[in-house]
Amino acid sequence: MSRNNFFLLMMRAMAAEDDERYEKSDEEKAKSMQFARKQLQRATGEDFEYDLSSWHEFLTTFNQPPRISILVAPEDTVSGSYSALEEEFPGVHQSILDHADTPERERVVRMARTTNFFPDEPNM
Numbered sequence: 001m002s003r004n005n006f007f008l009l010m011m012r013a014m015a016a017e018d019d020e021r022y023e024k025s026d027e028e029k030a031k032s033m034q035f036a037r038k039q040l041q042r043a044t045g046e047d048f049e050y051d052l053s054s055w056h057e058f059l060t061t062f063n064q065p066p067r068i069s070i071l072v073a074p075e076d077t078v079s080g081s082y083s084a085l086e087e088e089f090p091g092v093h094q095s096i097l098d099h100a101d102t103p104e105r106e107r108v109v110r111m112a113r114t115t116n117f118f119p120d121e122p123n124m
Helices: 005-014 026-044 052-061 078-088 092-097 103-114
Strands: none
Touching: 005 026, 005 052, 005 078, 005 092, 026 052, 026 103, 052 078, 052 092, 078 092
């Protein structure tokens, strides 16, 4: 498994994509979205809430190592790691961005904003 999969998994969760093995409910997607947002915040120190396009733009240009060093190789940056996904999995960035403005994702974003699935975590 690629060391870059952290960012891929977090962005797929932010896109409200179904799991490869089964279709997720809106509640499962919203919970995954909240979790991914928090992990992206922890890794980068930034927060674009549920704005998928802004997260994508930031991850492609943030030329710093993540705040959690185990996520990438010591000499790698967030942008280097995230951009390498496109080389490793051609079309993955567009696949994620294709979900940005869908009615389904908007419904899941509303649920993620109004339901606290992690009551012990602040600011979710």
